[in-house]
Amino acid sequence: MLSLFGYVLAAAILIITPLYILYKPPRFVIRLAQRQWEDVLWNVATSKRILALTIDDGPSEYTSEILDILRSNDATATFFVIGSHATPAREEILRDLIRHGNELANHAMRDEPSYLLSETELIDNINCVQKMLSDIEATARPGANGVGLDSKLTQSALYFRPGGGFFSTKMREVLSKMGYHLTLGDIYPHDPFVPFWKINNWHILSSVHPGGIIICHDGRSWTPPMLRKLLPELKRRGYRVVTLTALLKEGNALDTSTSAYPR
Numbered sequence: 001m002l003s004l005f006g007y008v009l010a011a012a013i014l015i016i017t018p019l020y021i022l023y024k025p026p027r028f029v030i031r032l033a034q035r036q037w038e039d040v041l042w043n044v045a046t047s048k049r050i051l052a053l054t055i056d057d058g059p060s061e062y063t064s065e066i067l068d069i070l071r072s073n074d075a076t077a078t079f080f081v082i083g084s085h086a087t088p089a090r091e092e093i094l095r096d097l098i099r100h101g102n103e104l105a106n107h108a109m110r111d112e113p114s115y116l117l118s119e120t121e122l123i124d125n126i127n128c129v130q131k132m133l134s135d136i137e138a139t140a141r142p143g144a145n146g147v148g149l150d151s152k153l154t155q156s157a158l159y160f161r162p163g164g165g166f167f168s169t170k171m172r173e174v175l176s177k178m179g180y181h182l183t184l185g186d187i188y189p190h191d192p193f194v195p196f197w198k199i200n201n202w203h204i205l206s207s208v209h210p211g212g213i214i215i216c217h218d219g220r221s222w223t224p225p226m227l228r229k230l231l232p233e234l235k236r237r238g239y240r241v242v243t244l245t246a247l248l249k250e251g252n253a254l255d256t257s258t259s260a261y262p263r
Helices: 004-023 027-036 063-072 088-099 119-138 151-156 169-178 197-205 223-236 244-250
Strands: 050-058 078-081 103-106 213-217 240-242
Touching (some): 050 063, 050 244, 063 088, 063 223, 078 088, 088 119, 103 119, 103 244, 119 169, 197 213, 197 223, 223 240, 240 244
Parallel strands (some): 078 103
16 A cells, blocks of 8 residues: 555656656657647758757847857857847847858747737738848848858748747648748757756757757847857767758758658
């Protein structure tokens, strides 16, 4: 017969286990999600030590610092931009991101759950932000290192990450018709809710694998110190940290005529 301690322990395990799976899902959970939603980009099948870094919710007062950290570690990233954050005063830092080999992607107009938007609101959100990003890309100039905008890629590689990270069947249908790749990822330290860079750094480093897609967030003071530790360690382990487009190209997965990705 179980003691009181045994009951408490069993209850704790029943509560903690699903929470931990949500916090740090095992690879088989990601594979199940891939089978269920084949048109959603979670990661890329490759044996190469290459990762995509995606950074949500910018631009912010930390974006310039993040760019400096990326440059000092020979890394690039895909920045999922919230339209309302891309004020005129912050457009230049977005151009700087492009000049140094990074790419911009669509994270809707406001920081809110995208799945709650009506179909019309969602389409308007996406189009408004994409127009903003296209205008910024068109006015970007090559940087001092000679890196500039590859217009062919920016026109064809359309990524959308829903606010809140949740999506619906209707959203998937809308994005498919609009030619967007619904993009999530499989390495996510829940950094908007965990303001401890060392924990977030541990989460990512213990989860990395070839072809993984890292999700982290701009607009948080703990993101720059995390990247300062994370990127050199990934480099030491032999990983290259690149944009989504670069990862997809190396994994032979980018096909702008379909929404299919290898698993």
